[in-house]
Amino acid sequence: MRVFADFNDLKSAVGTEVGISNWLEITQERIDKFADATGDEQWIHVDPERAAREMPGGKTIAHGLLSLSLIPMFIRQIIGLKGLRNTLNYGANKIRYLTPVPAGSRLRGRVSVLEAQDVPPSALRVTYKVSIEIEGAERPVCVAEVIGQHYC
DSSP: EEESHHHHHHHBBBBBEEEEOOOOEHHHHHHHHHHHHHHHOOHHHHHHHOOOHSSSSSBBOOOOOHHHTTTTHHHHHHEEETTTOEEEEEEEEEEESSSSSSSOOEEEEEEEEEEEEEETEEEEEEEEEEEEEEEOOSSEEEEEEEEEEEEE
């Protein structure tokens, strides 16, 4: 984990990769819980028997939004900020899903700081580029520009 002393220290990281998270296995149980939470119970996600017969690779695949929802966790594993009170999700500029995630795959996040701007009186709005990688593949699962607003 890279720990930043303050907002100025984090701003000095603009234009750089700040780190890579730990691997996380995407289990069928995680996929099923996400389907339950979102109501997206399409068979390609939740029916392993049908997927074995009809899906390329013979496995269910995770929801794209499940992959995207892991980004805050990946960022927290990679970046620490001293004095941080909280962070709000400010949105996203660009999201692309490039590779399906079969159940049982392992993912990790690679994070860069694209932009950081002061938001008076006491916040910093940071745009992160996050590439979600799947173990053993050349192409990422997802590439996204996400924005967090940090408060100290």
